Amino acid sequence: NAGVTQTPKFQVLKTGQSMTLQCAQDMNHEYMSWYRQDPGMGLRLIHYSVGAGITDQGEVPNGYNVSRSTTEDFPLRLLSAAPSQTSVYFCASSRAQGQGILDEQFFGPGTRLTVL
Amino acid sequence: TQLLEQSPQFLSIQEGENLTVYCNSSSVFSSLQWYRQEPGEGPVLLVTVVTGGEVKKLKRLTFQFGDARKDSSLHITAAQPGDTGLYLCAGEESGTYKYIFGTGTRLKVLA
Numbered sequence: 001n002a003g004v005t006q007t008p009k010f011q012v013l014k015t016g017q018s019m020t021l022q023c024a025q026d027m028n029h030e031y032m033s034w035y036r037q038d039p040g041m042g043l044r045l046i047h048y049s050v051g052a053g054i055t056d057q058g059e060v061p062n063g064y065n066v067s068r069s070t071t072e073d074f075p076l077r078l079l080s081a082a083p084s085q086t087s088v089y090f091c092a093s094s095r096a097q098g099q100g101i102l103d104e105q106f107f108g109p110g111t112r113l114t115v116l
Numbered sequence: 117t118q119l120l121e122q123s124p125q126f127l128s129i130q131e132g133e134n135l136t137v138y139c140n141s142s143s144v145f146s147s148l149q150w151y152r153q154e155p156g157e158g159p160v161l162l163v164t165v166v167t168g169g170e171v172k173k174l175k176r177l178t179f180q181f182g183d184a185r186k187d188s189s190l191h192i193t194a195a196q197p198g199d200t201g202l203y204l205c206a207g208e209e210s211g212t213y214k215y216i217f218g219t220g221t222r223l224k225v226l227a
Contacts (some may be wrong), residue, residue, distance in 0.1 A: 026200070041219060042217040042218050044217070045215065048214065074167070102215070104164070
């Protein structure tokens with residue numbers, strides 16, 4: 001099992017460029033999510049999905065799009081990068097117990113994104 | 117949006133000392149998780165607490181969920197350098213699958 005994998009590990013963009021951060025899991029987890037981590041602010045939920053074809057917004061969804069066409073993959077798209085999106089991005093997956101409760105969230109190693 | 121505040125933000129202690137980290141909110145959470153994160157890596161789950169008043173022990177770590185499910189604490193007994201890291205609490209907004217993370221407590225244990 002590879003667990004949760006993320007690519008790329010590092011990325012530098014110019015303002016206005018678009019890109020997709022890739023996330024894949026091989027644990028057959030229903031739930032997947034994207035967080036960003038900024039100094040002193042913990043992790044903030046961007047988007048999440050409880051299954052293929054289902055996505056929903058988290059705390060800070062503006063400027064990001066997601067899709068969930070398969071159970072394994074959950075890409076995060078930056079439509080027009082801004083310096084405020086400079087951050088470390090983590091993808092996570094988990095089994096969903098039902099009634100909104102998750103089992104352990106397994107996190108990927110993160111993508112460090114810098115927007116100039 | 118519910119908020120989770122952690123205190124202290126930073127803690128530097130000597131090996132062998134005890135410490136407590138707090139996670140507080142004015143809102144009720146259905147469940148609460150504690151994670152530890154090391155530099156350059158993603159967070160790793162330590163424990164999940166679900167019932168108000170619940171206490172869980174993992175070796176030298178003791179976790180408590182407040183009776184009203186608005187707060188939680190993590191107590192470490194006889195801290196070791198291997199306990200060094202960023203400790204994060206995460207509360208689940210009732211029935212939503214949305215987990216709100218606290219701001220984190222950065223712990224350094226000196227040998």
